[in-house]
Amino acid sequence: MKLYMKYFSIHLHSAMEYRTSFVITAIGQGLTTLFSFLSMYFLFQRFGSIKGYTFNEVLLCFSTIFMSFAIAECFGRGFDSFSSIISNGQFDRIMVRPQNEILQIIGTKIELSRVGRLVQGIIIFFYAVFTCGVKWDLEKITTLILMVIGGVCIFFCLFMIYASICFFTIEGLEFMNIFTDGGKEIAQYPLDIYKKWVLRFFTFFVPLAFVNYYPFLFLISKYDGNKLFYMLSPIFSFLFIIPTYIFWKTGVKHYKSTGS
Numbered sequence: 543m544k545l546y547m548k549y550f551s552i553h554l555h556s557a558m559e560y561r562t563s564f565v566i567t568a569i570g571q572g573l574t575t576l577f578s579f580l581s582m583y584f585l586f587q588r589f590g591s592i593k594g595y596t597f598n599e600v601l602l603c604f605s606t607i608f609m610s611f612a613i614a615e616c617f618g619r620g621f622d623s624f625s626s627i628i629s630n631g632q633f634d635r636i637m638v639r640p641q642n643e644i645l646q647i648i649g650t651k652i653e654l655s656r657v658g659r660l661v662q663g664i665i666i667f668f669y670a671v672f673t674c675g676v677k678w679d680l681e682k683i684t685t686l687i688l689m690v691i692g693g694v695c696i697f698f699c700l701f702m703i704y705a706s707i708c709f710f711t712i713e714g715l716e717f718m719n720i721f722t723d724g725g726k727e728i729a730q731y732p733l734d735i736y737k738k739w740v741l742r743f744f745t746f747f748v749p750l751a752f753v754n755y756y757p758f759l760f761l762i763s764k765y766d767g768n769k770l771f772y773m774l775s776p777i778f779s780f781l782f783i784i785p786t787y788i789f790w791k792t793g794v795k796h797y798k799s800t801g802s
Contacts, residue, residue: 549649572658601670610693612659624705692753692776699786709793
């Protein structure tokens with residue numbers, strides 16, 4: 543953590559060298575969240591509710607998933623530029639240093655401008671918490687916190703999978719944006735409003751349902767089944783780390799030096 547905080551300090555000082563640019567970029571990032579919010583607002587203004595879910599209830603999904611994505615994007619974007627690290631031979635240097643390669647990679651790029659998205663997500667989050675009609679207690683507060691943490695974990699793992707693919711293809715494959723940016727857009731609504739196969743896919747392959755759908759049903763008291771499963775379902779999202787890490791280590795073993 544001492545080394546990572548050093549990385550963070552370097553990126554922070556770098557961002558503050560051009561404060562106006564940083565502020566404008568952060569505002570621009572925040573506007574993407576604002577436009578998504580407005581599109582949802584106008585949708586509910588037109589139809590009133592979607593499959594029995596009210597606007598304020600769905601805002602819980604929206605805000606938690608956007609907060610999770612913003613945090614993961616801020617601290618996990620080092621994986622986004624991993625293809626260039628592979629192609630220019632930088633990974634050779636990373637491998638010979640006496641520090642974990644994952645720590646070094648996430649330290650190469652920290653997108654502090656994503657704070658614009660995070661701030662907007664937090665504002666919408668608190669609005670949703672006070673207006674959704676949920677009777678909050680310790681169990682539901684715990685579930686809500688786990689939803690955000692679990693979402694960060696899943697998106698971080700998806701960024702890591704994107705980087706792992708580069709070991710085999712050299713260049714990053716853009717189709718992964720279907721699961722990162724696309725997953726964020728899909729998961730801003732309860733997943734059962736889509737086709738059943740969509741819910742199954744985001745339960746068993748990319749487990750966003752465990753941080754978006756099942757705990758959400760528990761919060762609004764619309765679950766049907768074991769209470770503990772719905773309440774603690776975000777914990778299952780942490781299991782996604784296992785196949786992600788295995789895939790990463792497989793890629794590291796497959797890596798062949800550029801010789802540069």
